[in-house]
Amino acid sequence: MLITFESEEDEHVYIEIKDGKYDHSEEIEDDEINGYVLLNFDKKKSLLGVELLDPIETNLHLIAEKYGISQLEEIPTGLFQQIYQSLNIRKGALSKV
DSSP: OEEEEEETTTTEEEEEOSOOOOOEEEEEOOGGGOSOEEEEEOTTOOEEEEEESSTTTOOHHHHHHHHTOGGGGGSOTTHHHHHHHHHHHHHHHHHHO
16 A cells, blocks of 8 residues: 655545556545545456545545445554644744744
């Protein structure tokens, strides 16, 4: 599993589940999940990755449970919030220098 942070400003995260050729995405529309989520698939409908447009608010463990994506259970609760807080602290410190 590979986690990529697309941008510090818009808090966009991509979680690669497996390598493959992208074919299409399916949006998860679920009020309980608390975030905008896209699931990326190949032509055989194998899951390639999960795209989070609001990773701090998104309930990954609920996605794992509801949609059978066990790899998401490996990501600690609050991880993205900690990372973005750290990035903001560093960015603020650098701008003051």
